[in-house]
Structures are given as C-alpha cells and as structure tokens.
Amino acid sequence: MSQFFTAAVLTSTVAAGIALATPFLLAALGETLGQRSGVINLGVDGIMLLAAFATYYVALRTDDVLLAILAGMGTGLLMGVVTAAVSVTLKAEQGISGIGVYLFGLGFSDLLFQKLVGTPLPITTPPQVGIPLLDQIPVLGGMFFDQSPLVYLAFLLVPVVAFVLNHTTYGLKIRAAGENPAAADSLGVSVARIRWSTVLLGCTFAGLAGASLLLYDGIFQVNLTQSEGFIAVALVYFGAWRPSGVMAGSLLYGLVGAIILTWKSLGIIPLSGSDLAATAPAVITVLALLFVARRFRQPAALGKPYEREA
C-alpha cells in the first residue's frame, strides 16, 4: 500500500481518473440537458458506440484527429434526429425506444467495424497539452493541467451548461418544458421545439463522449463503452440534474476506476480479485446514488411525452 502514496503514483492516478471521467461527464451533461426538458434518452450508450466507431474510422483513414472528432459529433447529431423524432414527435415510450437505439448502436457499430475495418489498427491519439504555467504547479499541475484537449473542453462545458440552464431564456424554457410543459405551451413556448433542441445537443454531447473514449483508448473494439452510457444516465440522477453534481459523480466514478487500475498494476489487488474489483465504481456509484438522489426531485414531466389535453 505504501507504494501507492507517492507523489508520482498519486499524480498519475488522479490524472487518469480525470481522463476516465471525461466521457461520462460529456455524455451525462448532454443527458442532463435532455432530462431537464423532460426527455429520458437511454440510447446514450449506443450513440457513444456509433460515434466512437465513426471517430475511429475517420482517424484511421485521414489521420486527422479534429475531423475524426467532428465525425463523432456528427454521428451523435444524426442519432439525435432519430431519438428526437421517436421520443418527441412520435411520442414513443422513452425507456423502450432508448433501449432500441442502444441495441442498434451496439450491433451496427460492430457490423461496420467488421465490414469496413477488419483487422484493427491503433490510431495516433492526440497528445496531452499542458496549460502554460498551471502545469508547472507541483503535483496539482500534473494531475489537472496536463490532459487531452477534450478533457479541458468537457470540464469547461460544466459551467457553460449550468449558466445556460439557469441564466438564459433558453434555459428557462428548458426547465419549464421539463417541469410543466402545459404551462410552457400556454405561454407560447413550443415544447416540441425545445425538446428537439435539447435532444440534438445532448446526443451531440454523447457523440463527443464516444469520440473522447475512442481517442483515450486509441483503438475500436466491440462494445468499447462497456455500458458507460448507462452509467452516464445514472450519473444524471446522482448529480440531481445539476451540471456540478453530474461532474462530481463523473469524477467519483473515474477516480475509483483509476485507483482500481493502479492498485491492480501495483499488485495491491490480487489478480484473482480483479474482476470483482472492476465492479467497484458501479457499486460505489449506486450506493452513493441511494444516499444522494433521494433528496432531490426529478423534473416533474421527465419521460412523459407532451400532448395537449383533448
């Protein structure tokens, strides 16, 4: 255990935790936007898989990381159109349609991978970028300010999303649509338009999450996400529908994951127990969820398609 508490190991563990948290954070922030407007999207994981594949494929063919990330986001947006059409316009049961999207993403990303790639080759992942001056701070600099650009972007989006939700007219409409869509409708706010916009944004975030995951791993494989998208949905509840809470949940999950990895490599956790240890982030998150989320109310119209009463 003593070898864990060295500056170098702690620094790399926290840095890895933050990097691991990034895909969760991006996906959960997007899900937060949708849920605050009243739409549950359970297809996040499938969207992340498709976006991860798109990112991988474009990176493989063009070697252009930026283009690859854009492909991931574009895939998310496209799946957003499908999700919004089904959940908002066609007023489907959101829990069921989301699982449909997930299964489609799981299967279709695998199919494309088999047909278009065949033998997997790693791609060049973007380098970590140190933030000038800040990365010189001892220990903390190495933990926080020597990361991939997508990590900075994800954490920068936290205050941005919070600000949009709480201080803009658009955010006000989102919150009204999620709490009392009839009231929003009676004031001339188009509930469908608001929900379309949040679903498109949220799915684009999910696409970005898939891209960030892929770029972290550097290679695509079947079910690359291992249900991270579902964890992201749970983290929205954990974070009580607030961007800061969602960030806390993502960090908790990422850090526990990184600690387990470090302990495994240091031999603190024996090989025989490693599968069990891999469940720790999920178990801890669920336990925390039990204590945290019960104190907060979910958006009143969450998961309910809006229909003007006849």
Place this chain on the structure above:
Amino acid sequence: MNAQATAPGGALDNPGVPILEMRGITKRFPGVVANDHVDFDVRAGEVHTLFGENGAGKSTLMRVLYGLYHPDEGEIWIGGQRVTIHSPAAAIHHGIGMIHQHFMLVDTLTVAENVALGTRSARGPLTGLDVVSARIRQLSEAYGLRVDPQAFVWQLSVGERQRVEIIKALYRDVAVLVLDEPTAVLTPQEVEDLFTVLRRMARNGRALVFISHKVREVLELSDRITVLRNGRVVGTLPAAKATRARLVEMMVGHQVATEEPPPRGTTGEPTLLVRDLHVRSDRGTEAVRGVSFDVRAGELVGIAGVAGNGQRELAEAIAGLRTPVAGSITVGGIELGGRGPAAARAAGLGYVPEERMRDGVVTEFSVADNLLLVDYRSRAYARFGFLRRGAIRRHCQELVDAFNVKTPSLETPARNLSGGNIQKLIMARELSAHPRVLLVAQPTRGIDVSASLYIHQRLIAQREDGTAILIISEDLDEIMTLSDRILVMYEGTIIGAADPRTTSREEIGMMMAGVHPGTPSAATQPSAVAGASPI
C-alpha cells in the same frame, strides 16, 4: 396611475366597439357538437361573462380563441382584422391572455421566472430577471396584487398563485383576458379581492371574459352575460336586466324551483366518530392533524374548506383507502382505522368519492356491473361463484329507475354517461346497501343543475331515514343549504364549527381563510384579514 397599466392598443378610443369578435364558431368532436355557430364579442372596458353548465361549450369556445383547438367553422376578428389563431403563441401575439382553470405555473420556478417565461428579455439571451422583478413590483403596486418575485411558486398559497397568473397577463399587456372558472379554489374573501382587481383592469380598458356557472358571481361582476346551452348561444343580456331566476332558466332550458333549506331533522345516536385523527398525504406530510368530530344518525354534517386543506385525506381515511398515522374512526361502534375499505363497508359505510370517474366507477364496465360492484358477493346475485344474471338485471333496472339514471341500457359502459348520471349511479349503488353512515365528497361538482337538485333531494331523504351523512364540498352554497352543522377545515384541522342558520357566508369564509372564530380582529376589522390573504 401607472401609464403602462392603462389601455393597451388604444382600445379605449372606441369603448362601444368590440375589440374581439367570434363569428359562427363551430367545433365538433366525435359524436358531439361542442360549439354550434357561436357568436361572441367583447368590448374594451367590459366584463363579458360566458355562463352555462359544465359541458355547455364555454371552455371549448375559449380554447378555440386561445389557439388550443382549431374551429371547424367560423371567424375570429380582432380590432377589425380577421385573424387565424393556430397556437397559444399566436393568441398571445394578438394580445389575448388566458387564466386556465388549473393554474399554468411551474412550481419549481420563481414567480419572476414564471412571468418571464416565453417573453422577450430586455437582456437578449439572458433572462434579465432583475428587470422582470422590477416590472412585477410595479404591477403589484398598481393593482394591489402583492407577491414576492423571488418566491418559488411551490411556496405560494392558491390565492397567491392566482395573483401570479394575473400578473403574467398584465406583464404581457393583454388587451383581452379570459378567466376560466377563476373562483373555484378561492375563499369568499379572495373572490372579492379578485373581483376588485378585475374591475380595475376593465376600467383601464382591458376586455375581460369571465367563465362561470355560479350565478351569484356572474351577477356581481358582469357587464354583459352570454348564456350557452348545449353548445349554442341562448342569448346575451346586459347584467342590469339579468336576474338569478332568468339566468338559471336560460342555462337549464326550463324553470327550476329555487332550493329551500330543508327543515332540520331530529337526530339520534352518534354513529360516525372520529377521534384525534392524523393522516399523511401522498407527499408524506401530515395532511390531517388531529381531527375529532361526530356525526349523529339523521344528521347531515358538511365539511367546508378551500381545496387542499386535508379534506381528501380525511375522506380517504374514513373510507378505509388511506391508513391513518394515529387516531380512531368508528362506525356504529366498530373501529375502522387502517382496516381497509371492506371493513368500512361491512360496518355500514357508504362512500361517494370525489373523483367519481377514477374512484367511483369502473368506466369500462357496464351500468349493471358498476351497480353490482359492492354487492357482487351477496347470495342474491351470485351462487357458487357464478353471477345470477337474471336477478342482477332486475335489481339494476329497479335502481336505474328509482334513481332516474338516464342510460340507453344496462349494458352501456359507464364512461358514456354524463357526470350527473354517473353520480346518480354511484348514489344508487351506495344507498342500495342501506348504509348507516354515508360519506359524500363533492356531491355535485361539475354536475348539471337538475341532477344536482336531485342528488340534494336524495341526500335529504336519506338523512330523514336516519342515516348519518358527512358531506365534503368546496361549494359553500351547497354546504350552507344542506348541512345541519358545518365544520370548517383549515390546514388539516377543524378550525371551527358553525350552524348554517345563524352564521353568514362571510363568517365561514373567514374560517376557510384560517381566521379562528371569535378572534376579535375577525369581527371588527375584516379589511385587515383580507389584507392577510388578498388575491
């Protein structure tokens, strides 16, 4: 006078000319014509009331105006221009505001956020709530609508919520404001305060459409009254020429005898006893907080109060549908608390629930099956688990005839019956079991005048037969007419009791607003009390 609170759109220039006209509006729903070539207009500076029974087409007409329904025929003219209104957004654009029967407020948002929602912000993409709050304070001042812009809506009382709705309309500077049954949830004092505000709005040149089926309020507030019946306009008359009898006759289509308070019966032993009852609401808060009372055989006790003061939880606890936290309920000496609805029925309780479509009937069941819901296990109608259809038919036909239930057949699904006939059906079922105690929640809410009268007569007759009757109603007139004794509920307690023959509406209204009977300020300074809970 605040300059911005005066006439919008120069409507005051031509006070006699309608600023809004609806011509020949027809709206059909499957199997029913809700509006049949309805003409309706409203002038700046007047209160024009739409009067009629539930289902007469008042709300439909206004939902057409507000863009919630699209009419099958007809035209809408605003300020001399023909317009089409496809959505609430279009209605708002044309200066129309609407206060719906159920408040359209977002509980988790603040007052200022609710007011700002959907409007252009002075701060571009930002909400600019400081600007909104300042304007709200201005409007509050100008109209005497006290409300804190920073408060969350869930913290507000019903009366305050309605003030927020009015401020929403004023903030949008509406030229025409439609109010759909705005008084249903208010205490008599709050109604007075609301009317004061509405009159002030009319004086400032706004046109108000008031939807109501309460004659007293219509006569008090209106300048003109249009009566609707079965989707058609019966007539429009100036309020000065309207009388109570005339309005009711127009509404119902024939003369209706005015309801006399029934003579007081002789009462017997206490049959329903409630002692220190505590009941939780669905949210887990204590909704009934230590209630005790008796109802004697042959006595009719009415529980008055503004909705949401624990009446629903009290009724459900007595009916065995909600387990009390503490306290005791006995019917004829048998303890019921927490033993479920079957035990309550076995002890002799009959229950007519508030949500008659949800809790009173199985809407997909036939009239006959609904009548049998209580008695299906009795020997007379079932043997060895098989229903005896012949006996059931005879029994149900007798009940339908005796209670004047208008139904095409015994096999008609209950959902096809009108509200009044469903209520008669439930009454028939409950009374056929010869209950010792009858609990009726909202006996006539949403029911037409004739059926209401019939149900009242039945209740009186049942009382004469020696049944102990407890009525819970938000309709104070109903409570005053029927009850031998009135109990007023406020925040989960019984704040006072009153004899309807010696107590005025106002005194009961005070209690409904939370003023204890006998409080000196209540008797001497009614204005101070109204100030504590103004609309």
